[in-house]
Amino acid sequence: xxxxxxxxxxxxxxxxxxxxxxxxxxxxxxxxxxxxxxxxxxxxxxxxxxxxxxxxxxxxxxxxxxxxxxxxxxxxxxxxxxxxxxxxxxxxxxxxxxxxxxxxxxxxxxxxxxxxxxxxxxxxxxxxxxxxxxxxxxxxxxxxxxxxxxxxxxxxxxxxxxxxxxxxxxxxxxxxxxxxxxxxxxxxxxxxxxxxxxxxxxxxxxxxxxxxxxxxxxxxxxxxxxxxxxxxxxxxxxxxxxxxxxxxxxxxxxxxxxxxxxxxxxxxxxxxxxxxxxxxxxxxxxx
Amino acid sequence: xxxxxxxxxxxxxxxxxxxxxxxxxxxxxxxxxxxxxxxxxxxxxxxxxxxxxxxxxxxxxxxxxxxxxxxxxxxxxxxxxxxxxxxxxxxxxxxxxxxxxxxxxxxxxxxxxxxxxxxxxxxxxxxxxxxxxxxxxxxxxxxxxxxxxxxxxxxxxxxxxxxxxxxxxxxxxxxxxxxxxxxxxxxxxxxxxxxxxxxxxxxxxxxxxxxxxxxxxxxxxxxxxxxxxxxxxxxxxxxxxxxxxxxxxxxxxxxxxxxxxxxxxxxxxxxxxxxxxxxxxxxxxxxxxxxxxxxxxxxxxxxxxxxxxxxxxxxxxxxxxxxxxxxxxxxxxxxxxxxxxxxxxxxxxxxxxxxxxxxxxxxxxxxxxxxxxxxxxxxxxxxxxxxxxxxxxxxxxxxxxxxxxxxxxxxxxxxxxxxxxxxxxxxxxxxxxxxxxxxxxxxxxxxxxxxxxxxxxxxxxxxxxxxxxxxx
Numbered sequence: 001x002x003x004x005x006x007x008x009x010x011x012x013x014x015x016x017x018x019x020x021x022x023x024x025x026x027x028x029x030x031x032x033x034x035x036x037x038x039x040x041x042x043x044x045x046x047x048x049x050x051x052x053x054x055x056x057x058x059x060x061x062x063x064x065x066x067x068x069x070x071x072x073x074x075x076x077x078x079x080x081x082x083x084x085x086x087x088x089x090x091x092x093x094x095x096x097x098x099x100x101x102x103x104x105x106x107x108x109x110x111x112x113x114x115x116x117x118x119x120x121x122x123x124x125x126x127x128x129x130x131x132x133x134x135x136x137x138x139x140x141x142x143x144x145x146x147x148x149x150x151x152x153x154x155x156x157x158x159x160x161x162x163x164x165x166x167x168x169x170x171x172x173x174x175x176x177x178x179x180x181x182x183x184x185x186x187x188x189x190x191x192x193x194x195x196x197x198x199x200x201x202x203x204x205x206x207x208x209x210x211x212x213x214x215x216x217x218x219x220x221x222x223x224x225x226x227x228x229x230x231x232x233x234x235x236x237x238x239x240x241x242x243x244x245x246x247x248x249x250x251x252x253x254x255x256x257x258x259x260x261x262x263x264x265x266x267x268x269x270x271x272x273x274x275x276x277x278x279x280x281x282x283x284x285x286x287x
Numbered sequence: 288x289x290x291x292x293x294x295x296x297x298x299x300x301x302x303x304x305x306x307x308x309x310x311x312x313x314x315x316x317x318x319x320x321x322x323x324x325x326x327x328x329x330x331x332x333x334x335x336x337x338x339x340x341x342x343x344x345x346x347x348x349x350x351x352x353x354x355x356x357x358x359x360x361x362x363x364x365x366x367x368x369x370x371x372x373x374x375x376x377x378x379x380x381x382x383x384x385x386x387x388x389x390x391x392x393x394x395x396x397x398x399x400x401x402x403x404x405x406x407x408x409x410x411x412x413x414x415x416x417x418x419x420x421x422x423x424x425x426x427x428x429x430x431x432x433x434x435x436x437x438x439x440x441x442x443x444x445x446x447x448x449x450x451x452x453x454x455x456x457x458x459x460x461x462x463x464x465x466x467x468x469x470x471x472x473x474x475x476x477x478x479x480x481x482x483x484x485x486x487x488x489x490x491x492x493x494x495x496x497x498x499x500x501x502x503x504x505x506x507x508x509x510x511x512x513x514x515x516x517x518x519x520x521x522x523x524x525x526x527x528x529x530x531x532x533x534x535x536x537x538x539x540x541x542x543x544x545x546x547x548x549x550x551x552x553x554x555x556x557x558x559x560x561x562x563x564x565x566x567x568x569x570x571x572x573x574x575x576x577x578x579x580x581x582x583x584x585x586x587x588x589x590x591x592x593x594x595x596x597x598x599x600x601x602x603x604x605x606x607x608x609x610x611x612x613x614x615x616x617x618x619x620x621x622x623x624x625x626x627x628x629x630x631x632x633x634x635x636x637x638x639x640x641x642x643x644x645x646x647x648x649x650x651x652x653x654x655x656x657x658x659x660x661x662x663x664x665x666x667x668x669x670x671x672x673x674x675x676x677x678x679x680x681x682x683x684x685x686x687x688x689x690x691x692x693x694x695x696x697x698x699x700x701x702x703x704x705x706x707x708x709x710x711x712x713x714x715x716x717x718x719x720x721x722x723x724x725x726x727x728x729x730x731x732x733x734x735x736x737x738x739x740x741x742x743x744x745x746x747x748x749x750x751x752x753x754x755x756x757x758x759x
Binding site: 040041042043058059060061125126231232234235238243246247250251253 | 416419420421422437441442443641642739740751752755756758759
């Protein structure tokens with residue numbers, strides 16, 4: 001142990017989990033690339049990049065990609081904004097704060113199947129919402145269908161993730177020194193100025209973390225959609241994961257791997273860009 | 288230190304990649320090892336003898352001359368159910384060729400309850416999928432309730448055309464070649480061959496057809512026409528307790544879907560044509576007939592009441608017997624689709640895995656299953672007929688004895704045989720419809736009949752689901 005310098009110890013400890021990552025994730029991922037270059041694992045005929053080009057010509061891969069992007073673009077900013085507002089309200093000194101935080105965190109621990117059942121009972125064709133509007137003479141509809149399905153999924157996503165993001169923002173708010181606000185108050189700054197120039201600026205690292213987590217969690221909404229609408233949902237709810245899941249079930253591993261690689265490249269690029277932006281934004285921050 | 292750690296990780300990745308490469312090599316050489324073990328002679332020469340003989344016979348078969356391979360090695364068989372004739376075939380085959388080992392891997396016991404059976408069927412399919420995709424499937428695959436078309440499209444089965452074409456024993460004199468070749472695709476490939484032929488027959492109540500010659504000029508019947516005629520008969524008759532069909536509302540719609548499957552589902556064009564079909568009408572009719580009690584007579588005492596079902600579905604050997612039986616009350620013909628094709632079920636076929644290293648021995652085993660000996664085995668079929676002509680004659684004799692024993696019904700062997708033979712000769716297709724699509728029809732129809740959606744919503748859902756499935 002003497003030969004291990006104190007500075008290298010963390011690296012060594014991290015190495016254990018990194019080794020697991022290599023063996024169980026990275027290696028299978030890299031090895032599976034060979035599947036993307038063949039027609040199927042039985043014939044093993046080399047097809048070059050044909051699987052990738054065919055994906056971009058595939059109506060349902062493109063639909064899944066479009067819906068996934070649309071869902072991310074709508075749900076993440078909305079979720080972040082609502083989480084921040086909730087966090088600021090919860091952060092105010094109030095005897096009910098602890099209970100309010102708890103209520104927002106409950107959806108996190110509810111299993112996806114129960115979540116789906118709950119929302120199905122609200123938005124389904126025989127759901128509570130339809131029964132309620134029928135009281136006013138309005139005809140009910142299946143809210144999970146094309147035109148409203150995505151909105152319902154955004155609501156479910158926000159309901160499920162707002163508590164987690166709120167908790168992250170609250171911890172970020174706790175890290176901002178109180179003196180900054182006191183100093184600004186002495187100088188005559190208003191609440192809005194303090195929010196823009198102090199809260200938002202010093203929450204930048206936390207916001208970045210929330211953004212990354214929301215981005216990752218946005219792909220998990222597939223579980224609820226799948227439980228509620230099955231393998232083949234209305235076109236408006238067809239996500240990239242549907243395509244990949246169905247490719248797996250129909251034994252089309254070559255298309256599955258190609259889609260996974262495209263998705264991975266997109267995610268890595270987006271996260272890399274976000275890291276770059278965050279680094280620039282946090283350059284001049286000092287606590 | 289950082290450099291050392293990085294070097295360590297690089298080494299781990301290289302080792303893993305090498306191991307994966309080795310594993311692949313091992314799997315490809317696995318049959319050779321098996322051959323060695325069976326032979327008991329661990330030498331390179333013995334190994335090459337087996338391989339050479341396989342290659343030679345394959346080449347000679349391609350050149351048009353059939354040469355039996357050296358019968359030495361091991362073959363494995365995948366089957367969903369335990370079948371007595373298969374066990375017998377495996378035992379006899381090993382006795383006939385002592386250097387060949389046959390292992391039957393079966394999955395489901397027939398005594399299982401339905402629920403467990405469904406679970407085990409799914410387990411079996413998943414397991415077989417994994418084996419096929421990893422190139423480790425059994426040498427011979429029995430096709431019970433499997434996605435055969437998908438397997439064929441992926442190249443999971445060996446093309447058996449050259450085996451059949453070069454084998455002098457496989458001919459029309461010995462076999463019903465129309466059944467043997469029923470699964471041949473449009474490109475001329477034949478990936479699976481049947482070990483028996485079974486087909487559906489629809490029959491009318493004889494009493495209600497008296498004096499009419501509905502069957503004149505018809506070799507087979509289309510369900511849509513037959514049910515329409517049956518409806519007329521039911522409405523015209525003054526006999527009490529007359530109902531349309533025992534098939535029920537699900538069976539009624541399913542039969543119409545089956546008849547029109549090729550026009551409802553366009554595999555080549557990757558589209559569903561359900562929205563433009565008469566599917567809505569079929570659903571509504573089924574519900575209406577059900578509400579009127581055409582299918583299910585409520586409270587009818589079947590034991591003490593005289594009743595009639597105008598149209599019935601029956602299976603081949605039984606339907607043929609009752610067609611001829613003076614005391615029988617049914618008169619029917621095989622079911623044909625809208626294009627006049629008569630289908631045999633794809634669940635009674637056998638294929639050789641394309642990854643098999645013992646294809647020649649596997650083919651010899653399939654030939655043995657198709658031989659007089661196994662085709663005459665009592666357990667081969669209680670529903671359906673043998674595909675081998677001698678086996679067929681034995682089966683006809685056995686069935687006739689079964690139906691007439693203990694009764695005073697006299698039907699000649701020749702009449703019974705000729706009628707069945709006439710029906711079997713009509714088979715020209717194997718039913719390769721995708722079970723996934725059939726399941727979608729079942730799921731959506733159930734929602735409609737349970738009142739969870741309208742007929743129009745059912746059509747829309749099916750149209751969307753199946754279009755997505757085909758276009759993905």
